[in-house]
Amino acid sequence: MSTNVEGWKDEVYGEEIREHLFEFAEEGWESIPDDEHDAWFERFKWWGLYHQRNGQESYFMMRIGTPNGVLEPGQLEVVADIADEYARGPADNPEFGGAYCDWTTRQSIQLHWIRIEDVPEIFDKLEANGLSTMQACGDSWRNIVGCPVAGKDKHEHVDAWPVAEQLHEEFKGNDAYENLPRKWKVSVTGCDEGCGQGDINDLAFEPARKEIDGEETMGFNVRVGGGLSRKEPRFARDIDVFCTPEDAPKVSAGMSALFRDHGDRDDRFNARIKFLVDEWGTEKIRNTLQEEYVEYELPSAGDDLREQYTYNAGRQDEHGDHIGVHEQPDGNYYVGLNVMVGRMGVDDVRELASLADEYGSGEVRLTQRQNVIVTDVPEGSLDAFLDEPLLEDYSPDPHPFMRGSIACTGTEFCSLSIVETKNRQVRYARWLKENVELPAGIQDFHIHLSGCTASCAQPQIADISLRGMKTRKDGEPVEAFDIGLGGGLGEDPHFADWIAMRVAADEVPGYIRNVLAAYEDESGEESFREFIAARDEEELEALAEPEETDYADPYMHNTKMTWYPYADEDEMDDRPTPARADGTPITADD
């Protein structure tokens, strides 16, 4: 039988949700009928609004989809102003203050503590500046990701930015694909570094060359069915199709229609296309695509560039990210800045926008490692830009532990979470920087921390994967992590092997120190990833022990039981929610 969600989607879904949303906004939170909350919150996701977790009723997370992470001149300032005015909640975050922006692992922007009453005003401001929340969540085309420096990169073979832009234009707000069985994540990569992370997307375009009618043509090979969520990670699979940049919209239309028609609408846990690829195999996917969904003959795959991939590839000779100063083909430079766990206070965001204006073209880009890039800086302005005080906190040359950290939302706002994430990861990185010497030769060391198995922080593709868990210490439940080792992308991507399970959160830094010490002792020339790959599970389990250190963790208690983990009065019963537009709590007998 079909799910409740499918039933709600049948009634109202897609663009039309907007008029209802605006009506509720006009009349206020309390006008949403009590017995229709679930249906409306599910639908609001399509317009980028996700109701925050238990204890934070009437507040929403808002996601703004910026295709390929590109923020055109002027847009970042608008985002900062909106965050400043509307994204303030009843309590501050101790690390980041009262208003902040999150740069996400899919090159989007997340704001929190949004009131439904403010949504029409926010949409007006966003849309007047070419920004939108459309389909940022929900069951349809999500934000399209790609190389964050597409069009500005010396490693590029196909300019992926116009392709991503075209897909964005064509598939956002397109009736035919607005109601899919589940989310649909697309990646377009044009460079030989592999930084579009195609392998973990539902549909991936990856650079390839092929001789067509006697002519060498640059375009893409197509892969389908990647994704990390639930304990079922998959890399996207090669379906033996080459496509030119011009044909990318046709293949995209075909693949997403195939998913629309054949994805499992009876079981949301089985709905992602990765499971259909498991079930059908790549040949049947290709044949069905050819026979039912595209009208031209699909060429077989071309020669890919995967063996050149350096992005998150675990290599020692090159950094696998976009941090630092890099020359663009036009002689200008782009400068990648490290943002710890992807979160920036609004004053810093505004300052970043103004620096981008002053030194570059005003454009700013977001990466899938939760960092930012200022593009188009002329050589003559580089030194002055690099001297700006903001770059002390958001460094173009950060310590590897800072550089390699990614963390998801966690118990701060997310319903599915098991543990606190971002603030803890900031503390981990600081402690590691102070206390652990990186073995010689390690340039990059990626630690990705996710609050649950949904894997928003992409833990499985890191050197150290942390996934939220619980354990007991002296009989008391405490927050903990399952720890995986040796994951990454590159030519031969590999998911981390889960080695140390249910490690109390305050023993994780000690464990990481011990693993690195073992690597230093036992390794020869090999990279950390090779070192892990060369050992079997038993050897890896014996490699290192968790250990308490002087690292102190303020979030050991069950932070999900609080209404907000950092509030002074944090108990669920103290919650000031749900609230009216002005923030006054609505009590049960109102």
Place this chain on the structure above:
Amino acid sequence: MSIDVHQLDAGAWISVNDSREVSVSNLWRLARQEFCGCEMADFLAEGFVEVGVDTRAIEARIAGQCIACGASGVTDWLAVGRVLDGEFRPVVPESVHIPCRRSRLARPASLE
């Protein structure tokens, strides 16, 4: 009176009559269970896989892990609360629960 239950946000919580009632991340004590080899499983709820109603009892199968032995999977049916006088009364996760092989569901559990 009809009771409307479903799991939402990829199994993050159980809604009872459009009210968020049971969340993931709690530890449940499970006795006489086949989930793992422990006498008493110390089970971390990570996601609600199926939910259903048996007259007034709300039941669920939960994905998660026993943090004592590490076994992971999906439990048999567990009562997570009841509806009395139109109000949901949750069970206390930390007290002892006994999973049932079959749910005596009055109507099929709806996924989501």
